Amino acid sequence: MSETKNSFEAGVGSNALKTPERVVFITSKTSAQVKERADRQLMSYPQLILREVIAFEVLTIVLVIVALAWDAPLEQLANPLLTPNPAKAPWYFLGLQELLHYFPPLVAGIVIPTLVVVALVVIPYFNVNIKGEPLWAAYRSRRFLIFIVSVGLLLVFLGLYRAWTVLVPTVAIAGLTIVSFFQLKRPYRLISFLQTRPLSWWVMTWFIAVSLTLTVVGTFFRGPGWSWVWPWR
């Protein structure tokens, strides 16, 4: 190959930082595989198909057992004149209904869900986390300041609206983020794991924590007039 005129080298890169634009040559006898990997490849048939069949059978058994043990609810015939209190949406929308309790419908019902969907779609297009750099790896003090100020503002905002069920998980996750800022001499396993987490990880974990809290509260802890109730009473 020393005789080639142009000094053009083909390479395979898996590190998007070092080789952001991949040039791939596909010769007539190879398939368009994106990355070369060292580990073993198995034939999909039968290895993958077999596992899927087993998974399907296990799932079917579990479904049948649950369907025998539990009955789908059926209440009285729908009556537009008889409003139940509280009237609840299906469980996966109860997080939103909980938000509606604090914020005006335009914000809780339209703006926030739209933003969430848009945010989800654009995650890969904004190169979120390509680097995967730990949040506190560089510019420590500046980032810490920005973090404290923005979380502080968010908490004041939530406090003004008395949105406690959003505020509590936010405080919990922010607390963990702050804990992971300090470099302990002998940190626990969990803390040393948290110290390697990038910003996107923290944002997603916060989102999941808030959604989960709102959904659980909306499902089990809300009674007449959306007041707080204990499910075991």
Next chain:
Amino acid sequence: MNTMTFEEILNRLRATRAWRSIFRRGPARTNRTRSLAIFGNVFLHLLPVKVREQSLRVRATYYLGTISFFMFVVLTLTGILLMFYYHPAVPQAYLDMKDLRFVVSNGVFLRNLHRVAAHVMVIAVFWHMFHVFYRGGYRPPHEFNWAVGVMLLLLTLLLSYTGYLLPWDQLAFWAITVGTNILSAAPFFGSQLRYLLLGGNLVGENALLRFYVLHCVILPLVAALLIGVHFWRIRKDGGLTLREDYERDKK
């Protein structure tokens, strides 16, 4: 004695002209015929012919995408059976629910199965999305498949939500009333949007019919199409992302 083993019977069968015309390959004993088993089949050819050993491990995916897909299959099958007993009319829809409970053999079981699978599917799809995020599965070249996934998430929620109205009991009616009221808060044409969805200003017979058509025809077709694209893209994007790749690429 001239009894045939199972193997021999199978081989006889495989040699028949009908079998060969359908499968167009011999027994899957060589890698060539194993490959043919995948890409010679119109459905299986969405899958890659080879997969990385590590991506088959349970902890690589927890099979959450697979579970979502299976739930979709179970819901389609039980849903078709339920359609035989259901009329999208007021109050017949509710009476059909009663019939399923008291008249139709195994009607309760059928309805329970459909309901349980629906809950499991919503949970599995959410969990699948979070798991893909945490293993960095959205990164290039998987961006578009992630976007397809977000559409699948919305479709899953819409499928579940439109189905919620169909029993036409108090639970169904008020859940849809509460939910669609939020729509009217949308700026500019919120109440028109609600009118379009419900076919009126209130949740009534027209809303039931619209939700029925959405639930049984439009949404499942779109979802099936996108699931096909989703699987095919996994193959085209070069297989799954493993958490190990992600942690290594970071360095």
